[in-house]
Amino acid sequence: xxxxxxxxxxxxxxxxxxxxxxxxxxxxxxxxxxxxxxxxxxxxxxxxxxxxxxxxxxxxxxxxxxxxxxxxxxxxxxxxxxxxxxxxxxxxxxxxxxxxxxxxxxxxxxxxxxxxxxxxxxxxxxxxxxxxxxxxxxxxxxxxxxxxxxxxxxxxxxxxxxxxxxxxxxxxxxxxxxxxxxxxxxxxxxxxxxxxxx
Amino acid sequence: xxxxxxxxxxxxxxxxxxxxxxxxxxxxxxxxxxxxxxxxxxxxxxxxxxxxxxxxxxxxxxxxxxxxxxxxxxxxxxxxxxxxxxxxxxxxxxxxxxxxxxxxxxxxxxxxxxxxxxxxxxxxxxxxxxxxxxxxxxxxxxxxxxxxx
Numbered sequence: 001x002x003x004x005x006x007x008x009x010x011x012x013x014x015x016x017x018x019x020x021x022x023x024x025x026x027x028x029x030x031x032x033x034x035x036x037x038x039x040x041x042x043x044x045x046x047x048x049x050x051x052x053x054x055x056x057x058x059x060x061x062x063x064x065x066x067x068x069x070x071x072x073x074x075x076x077x078x079x080x081x082x083x084x085x086x087x088x089x090x091x092x093x094x095x096x097x098x099x100x101x102x103x104x105x106x107x108x109x110x111x112x113x114x115x116x117x118x119x120x121x122x123x124x125x126x127x128x129x130x131x132x133x134x135x136x137x138x139x140x141x142x143x144x145x146x147x148x149x150x151x152x153x154x155x156x157x158x159x160x161x162x163x164x165x166x167x168x169x170x171x172x173x174x175x176x177x178x179x180x181x182x183x184x185x186x187x188x189x190x191x192x193x194x195x196x197x198x
Numbered sequence: 199x200x201x202x203x204x205x206x207x208x209x210x211x212x213x214x215x216x217x218x219x220x221x222x223x224x225x226x227x228x229x230x231x232x233x234x235x236x237x238x239x240x241x242x243x244x245x246x247x248x249x250x251x252x253x254x255x256x257x258x259x260x261x262x263x264x265x266x267x268x269x270x271x272x273x274x275x276x277x278x279x280x281x282x283x284x285x286x287x288x289x290x291x292x293x294x295x296x297x298x299x300x301x302x303x304x305x306x307x308x309x310x311x312x313x314x315x316x317x318x319x320x321x322x323x324x325x326x327x328x329x330x331x332x333x334x335x336x337x338x339x340x341x342x343x344x345x346x347x
Contacts (some may be wrong), residue, residue: 043279044245044294047327054228056280067245070225086244086338087234096314099228101244103330118335123221124230125301125346145230157339177220182229189230193338 008078009111011103013164047061051075051102051112054184058094063117065100074111075102085119086153086190093183094119097184102178122189127175136191138178146188147178154191159198208270217269217321218310219282220338221329222250224297238296239276243325247291248281250299250323258298267306267319268343279347282322282332286312286338290334291324292347299323310341317341 035174041047053067073190077083077091085093094100094117101121104114126140136147148154154162156170170176177195182188209215223231223241236242238254252262253271264271274280276295283290300320309318322344326335333340 042327043247043292044277044296046242046243048332050245050327050330052227052245052326066305068228068232069243069245082334100230101326101330103327116330116334118330120229121335122230123223124334125222125304140230141233143230143233159307160311177305177338179336181254183231187230192336195305195308195339197308 003169008080008115009107020023021025022127048106049103049112051100053096053100055094055096055100057096061091062111063094063100063102073102075100075104076107076111076113077117078113081114081117082116083119084121089119090168099100099182099184120184122181122182123177123179124189125175128172131170131172134193136176136178138176144187145178147180148188148190150190154194156194156196158196163193167194170194174198183194199331208272210270210272210344211344213258214283214343215269215271215321216317216341216343217307217319218308218317218319218345219284219322219324219329219332219340220300221326221335222299222323223326224248234237239296241276242296245327246296247293247328247331248296248325249282249293250297251266251278251280251295252299252302252321254260254271254295254298262299262301264304264319264321266303269302269321271321271332280322281302281326281345282328283345284299284332285315285317285339285342286333291328291331293324297323299333310339312341315341319345 050072057064065073069128097188102117104112130137134149138145179193180189180191223244300323
C-alpha cells in the first residue's frame with residue numbers, strides 16, 4: 001500500500017507539487033494520517049522530518065525558513081499539505097515573519113516536503129491574571145501574554161465537557177492551557193482553544 | 199522540604215499507564231517560547247524527540263505533584279526512554295526525558311477522550327517534534343498510553 005509519505009515524496013521527486021491531488025492522498029483525518037506514519041529516528045535526537053523557525057521568504061510553493069538555531073530550512077508546500085493558522089488555512093495565509101512548525105518528508109537534497117505546517121501555533125500554560133473585554137491576560141512564566149478571544153474561532157474545553165464558544169466560565173487566577181496563534185513580534189495570541197480543568 | 203511520598207507502588211512499574219499528553223516548546227524558539235530555555239536537563243529542543251516527565255527529581259516532584267491526583271509515577275532521570283502511544287489512532291513515538299513536567303496537579307481530574315476511549319490527568323509533555331508524530335499540534339491535548347521505551 002502506498003503511504004501518504006510515499007505519495008508526498010514521489011510527487012516532489014516527480015517535479016511538481018501539483019502532481020499530488022488532495023484526493024490522491026485520501027481523505028485522511030489528522031489522527032489517521034499520523035497513525036500511518038512510521039519513521040526511524042533516534043530518541044532524544046533532532047527529528048529529520050521536522051522543522052521549526054520563522055519564514056524569511058516565500059517563492060512559488062516554497063517557504064525559506066530560518067530555524068531558531070540559525071539553520072535554514074526549505075519547505076515545499078504541495079496540494080496535500082495541511083496548513084493551520086488558528087484553523088485550516090490556504091497557502092496564501094503564510095506570510096514572511098510567521099513562526100512555524102512543519103512535519104513532512106526530508107528529501108535527498110535537504111528540502112522538506114510538508115505534510116503539515118502549523119503557522120504561529122503556540123500551546124502555553126499559565127494562570128489568568130485578568131479578563132478584560134474579550135481578552136485574557138495570562139501569566140506565562142512570569143511574563144504577560146495577551147490572549148484574544150476570536151469570535152467564531154475561540155472555544156473552551158472545560159474538564160470533560162465538549163468544546164464551547166462560551167468562555168464566560170473562565171475566571172481570574174484559574175490555571176489554563178491556551179492553544180492559539182501568536183501575533184508575530186508581539187506578546188499577543190489569538191485563542192483557538194482554552195483547556196481548563198475545572 | 200521533605201518529599202511527598204508517591205502512592206505505592208508507582209503505577210508505571212506495573213505496566214503501561216494511561217494519561218493525557220500535551221506538547222511544550224523548549225530550546226531556542228520564537229514567540230512566547232523564546233524565553234523557555236533548555237529544560238531541567240539542559241538538552242531540551244523543540245525539534246528533538248524528547249519529553250518532560252513529572253518525577254525526575256525531588257525538586258521536580260515537589261512542583262508537579264501527580265500524587266495529588268492519585269497517581270504514582272517512578273523516578274526517572276534525564277535521558278530515560280518512554281514510548282507514548284496515542285489512543286486516537288495508535289501512532290507511537292519513543293522519546294527521552296529532557297525536562298521536568300507537566301504540572302499534573304494543576305489539571306487534576308482533567309479527562310481527554312477519543313470517542314469512548316478516555317484518559318485522565320496530565321502525565322507527559324512531548325516536544326513539538328515528538329507530539330506531531332502521533333497527533334496534530336492543533337489538537338493540543340490527547341489521551342495516551344505511556345510505557346518504557
